[in-house]
Amino acid sequence: MMRQLQNIGLRFALRGLRILGVTDKEDALLLSQLRKRGSVALIWALDETEDHLSAGLSDKLAKLSGFETVVVVCPPRLFSVLRSQGHFFETLPAPEDIGRSGISSNWELYLRRRIARIRKNWGPDFEAVEGPEPELYFDAILNGPENSGLR
Amino acid sequence: MELDVLYLADLRFPGGTSTSLKYDLRACKQAGLRAGVVPLSSPVFARCQVPNSALLAEIEATGTVIVPQDETPKARVALLYHPSLLDKTVHVRAGFDADVFYVVVHQPTRDRRGRAYYRTEHWSGLAADLFSHDLRLLPVSDVVRKDLERHGFSHALHPANWTNLIDLEDFPLKQIGELNSPVRIGRHSRPSRDKLPSPKVALECYPQHPDYAHLMMGVPQDFLDAFDTLPWNWQIYAFSSRPVSGFLQSLDIYSYFHSDTWVEAFGYNVLEALATGLPCVVPHYMEETFSDACLYAEPANAQQTYDRLRSDRSLREEVSLRARAHVESRFGLDQFANKFEKIVEAPKTSSPGRVKHPRTSERPVVLSVTSNGVGLGHLTRQLAIAEALGPAVNVVFFSLSEAIEVARSMGYLAEFRPFHRRLQLDVDDWNSFFFQEMREALSHYKPSLVLFDGNVPYAGFIDAVDSYGKSCSAWIRRGMWRTPQPDSIAREGFFDAIIEPGELCEALDLGYSRVNPDNVTSVNPVLMTQPHQLLDKAAARRALDLPENATLCLVQLGAEANFNMSVPRELLFDFLDRHPDVIAVDVRSPLHLKEHSDIHERFLQRRLFPLGRYLKAFDFAVCAAGYNTFHENIAAALPTLFIPNSNPETDDQDSRALHGARAGWNLASTAEDPYEIETQLRKLLEPDIRQGLSLACARKTGCWDGAGQIARQLQIQARLPRSSQEPAP
Numbered sequence: 001m002m003r004q005l006q007n008i009g010l011r012f013a014l015r016g017l018r019i020l021g022v023t024d025k026e027d028a029l030l031l032s033q034l035r036k037r038g039s040v041a042l043i044w045a046l047d048e049t050e051d052h053l054s055a056g057l058s059d060k061l062a063k064l065s066g067f068e069t070v071v072v073v074c075p076p077r078l079f080s081v082l083r084s085q086g087h088f089f090e091t092l093p094a095p096e097d098i099g100r101s102g103i104s105s106n107w108e109l110y111l112r113r114r115i116a117r118i119r120k121n122w123g124p125d126f127e128a129v130e131g132p133e134p135e136l137y138f139d140a141i142l143n144g145p146e147n148s149g150l151r
Numbered sequence: 152m153e154l155d156v157l158y159l160a161d162l163r164f165p166g167g168t169s170t171s172l173k174y175d176l177r178a179c180k181q182a183g184l185r186a187g188v189v190p191l192s193s194p195v196f197a198r199c200q201v202p203n204s205a206l207l208a209e210i211e212a213t214g215t216v217i218v219p220q221d222e223t224p225k226a227r228v229a230l231l232y233h234p235s236l237l238d239k240t241v242h243v244r245a246g247f248d249a250d251v252f253y254v255v256v257h258q259p260t261r262d263r264r265g266r267a268y269y270r271t272e273h274w275s276g277l278a279a280d281l282f283s284h285d286l287r288l289l290p291v292s293d294v295v296r297k298d299l300e301r302h303g304f305s306h307a308l309h310p311a312n313w314t315n316l317i318d319l320e321d322f323p324l325k326q327i328g329e330l331n332s333p334v335r336i337g338r339h340s341r342p343s344r345d346k347l348p349s350p351k352v353a354l355e356c357y358p359q360h361p362d363y364a365h366l367m368m369g370v371p372q373d374f375l376d377a378f379d380t381l382p383w384n385w386q387i388y389a390f391s392s393r394p395v396s397g398f399l400q401s402l403d404i405y406s407y408f409h410s411d412t413w414v415e416a417f418g419y420n421v422l423e424a425l426a427t428g429l430p431c432v433v434p435h436y437m438e439e440t441f442s443d444a445c446l447y448a449e450p451a452n453a454q455q456t457y458d459r460l461r462s463d464r465s466l467r468e469e470v471s472l473r474a475r476a477h478v479e480s481r482f483g484l485d486q487f488a489n490k491f492e493k494i495v496e497a498p499k500t501s502s503p504g505r506v507k508h509p510r511t512s513e514r515p516v517v518l519s520v521t522s523n524g525v526g527l528g529h530l531t532r533q534l535a536i537a538e539a540l541g542p543a544v545n546v547v548f549f550s551l552s553e554a555i556e557v558a559r560s561m562g563y564l565a566e567f568r569p570f571h572r573r574l575q576l577d578v579d580d581w582n583s584f585f586f587q588e589m590r591e592a593l594s595h596y597k598p599s600l601v602l603f604d605g606n607v608p609y610a611g612f613i614d615a616v617d618s619y620g621k622s623c624s625a626w627i628r629r630g631m632w633r634t635p636q637p638d639s640i641a642r643e644g645f646f647d648a649i650i651e652p653g654e655l656c657e658a659l660d661l662g663y664s665r666v667n668p669d670n671v672t673s674v675n676p677v678l679m680t681q682p683h684q685l686l687d688k689a690a691a692r693r694a695l696d697l698p699e700n701a702t703l704c705l706v707q708l709g710a711e712a713n714f715n716m717s718v719p720r721e722l723l724f725d726f727l728d729r730h731p732d733v734i735a736v737d738v739r740s741p742l743h744l745k746e747h748s749d750i751h752e753r754f755l756q757r758r759l760f761p762l763g764r765y766l767k768a769f770d771f772a773v774c775a776a777g778y779n780t781f782h783e784n785i786a787a788a789l790p791t792l793f794i795p796n797s798n799p800e801t802d803d804q805d806s807r808a809l810h811g812a813r814a815g816w817n818l819a820s821t822a823e824d825p826y827e828i829e830t831q832l833r834k835l836l837e838p839d840i841r842q843g844l845s846l847a848c849a850r851k852t853g854c855w856d857g858a859g860q861i862a863r864q865l866q867i868q869a870r871l872p873r874s875s876q877e878p879a880p
Contacts, residue, residue, distance in 0.1 A: 029584040032575045076556040076567055083553065088574070091567050101564040103545060103596065104513060110595040121584060
């Protein structure tokens with residue numbers, strides 16, 4: 001359903017979502033009752049490297065401005081600017097931070113479950129990705145044999 | 152890790168048990184033996200009961216090893232250092248490998264009415280199951296030995312006692328001379344009802360008589376409440392309100408009687424009095440422990456003994472010398488090697504049932520959970536503690552603060568979870584979310600210690616830590632609460648330690664955070680930057696790219712998210728207009744979005760965290776009176792006008808600013824009073840006033856190491872390794 005949305009146009013899809021109420025947000029713990037009635041977009045922007053929003057992310061935010069709730073999963077240095085624009089945010093530990101920490105518990109399981117919980121807690125009607133998909137971003141940890149020490 | 156003696160001990164006993172352990176550690180070191188401690192929690196105390204501070208200090212002073220949580224130490228002797236620790240709730244996580252294991256029995260099993268002090272029916276099974284050894288008992292005295300024999304434990308008793316020791320150097324000999332009137336008779340004990348006789352008996356052994364004054368340190372209020380009026384010749388002192396040695400020096404005679412039901416296992420308080428050379432008058436049964444060193448009497452006859460001592464100087468001298476000599480010969484620190492040799496046994500091969508826990512090479516994790524707050528206060532204090540814990544542990548931040556990047560940028564792994572307020576969530580729903588996230592993080596990171604910095608421990612946090620059940624937990628919370636917070640106080644029992652960062656203005660603290668003072672450890676103020684780490688003025692100005700010769704005013708009026716500082720800001724701009732030699736510098740964290748830079752041509756903005764090292768760059772400051780800014784500016788002797796954020800949700804910044812002004816450390820004004828702000832700003836331009844404020848601040852020395860104190864306590868309580876480059880205490 002979410003992938004189809006990308007193809008048929010956001011505005012049309014949004015209108016459709018509102019009419020049909022297709023996304024079940026019952027389990028979306030981070031949405032107030034009011035926000036559950038609106039539309040939610042989730043953007044994965046894990047590889048943002050600058051102190052400001054990249055052009056790609058800014059563009060995505062502009063395109064998704066019709067959503068009542070926009071959540072960006074990104075490095076925490078972007079929180080202030082996202083907050084100033086009225087967006088919500090989440091973050092995941094960056095691969096280099098994980099490596100530097102030397103904590104070698106089951107990162108594969110932790111990150112996989114965390115990514116799933118972010119989706120569940122926000123109940124997005126639409127997902128976008130700026131940069132790599134989260135699973136690809138953590139590929140070295142989730143799949144790479146060279147990082148087996150971190151798994 | 153190889154040790155001679157491994158003490159499996161609860162460090163929270165307030166009285167003789169901790170004092171005897173303190174001197175055991177000292178004696179062990181003097182004997183050239185290596186001691187280690189595994190802190191355990193006896194079920195007799197509330198979980199958050201504060202540790203014994205004198206014992207913690209001795210651990211520091213002797214360099215006694217605190218065995219890290221994942222370490223399985225090898226020891227010649229392991230001592231479970233109180234019978235209440237032989238309990239189903241107590242175990243040593245990574246185990247230990249000892250040639251021989253004993254339970255040191257500091258208390259008889261029952262009082263004189265037959266009521267059990269602790270449960271003994273499963274002792275043998277618990278020793279075998281939880282400690283992998285047969286039950287073997289070391290009583291601290293013959294009083295305890297006979298009680299154990301009477302109650303069926305003869306088979307487990309070692310022939311030797313584990314006698315308490317004392318360092319005579321801590322108790323100088325009291326010179327016996329002529330007595331003044333009234334004769335000063337004293338006693339001290341922890342303030343337990345059992346430690347005092349009934350009021351009727353107390354009036355017999357501590358009689359109202361013009362020849363005698365009775366000094367009592369450590370008396371419970373319910374005992375005092377039993378009297379309509381206290382006897383006129385009794386002087387009452389709070390427990391530990393004076394150093395014991397000094398208290399004993401002030402006495403002529405020591406007299407210790409207790410309730411009919413209590414049985415004194417040893418009588419460490421009497422040992423201290425004997426070491427001081429005081430004539431001691433005590434109940435007859437204590438002769439088993441102190442033989443001819445004391446004078447023995449029934450309470451009703453105690454006054455006759457006092458009379459004899461008062462009228463006979465040679466008796467006093469003889470008894471005094473006998474007391475001191477008895478302690479020297481039987482209880483001096485040099486007795487340690489002897490008592491150790493009596494219980495040590497030939498090394499054994501590890502028993503097959505003993506599980507060896509392989510030690511992981513990873514540093515133990517400390518999970519630092521901070522509430523969101525308005526500014527950076529909670530996060531800043533936790534960063535200071537993380538730095539003080541040093542690289543021997545792996546601190547991971549798990550924060551509700553949107554400024555978590557500051558922790559990440561300092562090299563810490565940092566996680567963020569959204570708080571309910573901005574999301575306008577139902578608090579219960581958010582707690583469900585936070586429980587889920589915390590519980591997952593706990594299972595993943597497996598922290599040895601969970602720190603919480605915030606005013607209210609969230610239900611989701613508490614439930615998750617409780618459900619995980621494998622971490623020590625500590626609540627770090629500053630004081631100066633504006634109102635009572637019973638819901639917060641009710642959550643104290645979920646923590647192993649509650650530590651309050653020190654407050655220079657504690658005299659104005661209304662005490663709402665200290666409803667249960669036995670639960671709260673106080674330390675010095677917590678700073679990110681110690682005064683000796685400050686850059687000098689020129690270097691700080693260069694680092695901040697500020698002019699070398701201008702008059703610079705630091706501005707930190709807070710996030711202004713919950714309080715309007717527009718009046719002080721407007722006045723500050725007027726002030727800049729009228730004083731062209733002054734440049735104001737607004738310093739905020741790098742995460743704060745830049746505002747318009749054309750507010751005023753001499754109102755500069757800098758983005759920096761932490762600011763502490765650069766405070767010498769400024770000639771004076773205008774700041775809100777948040778905990779961190781207040782203490783950092785005073786530690787840096789920076790003349791400051793504090794304008795408190797008076798939002799009721801914050802700590803009592805008004806009192807902080809007011810007290811500082813009264814003490815001469817700073818100037819103060821409310822945010823709503825333009826006339827006062829204007830007056831105080833003008834004062835800051837006068838060099839003499841600035842110098843006076845600086846000098847007053849500079850007199851506050853030696854009190855800024857709160858973060859280090861917290862780290863040291865947590866290293867002991869949570870059994871964390873120490874970092875090699877950690878500064879000496």
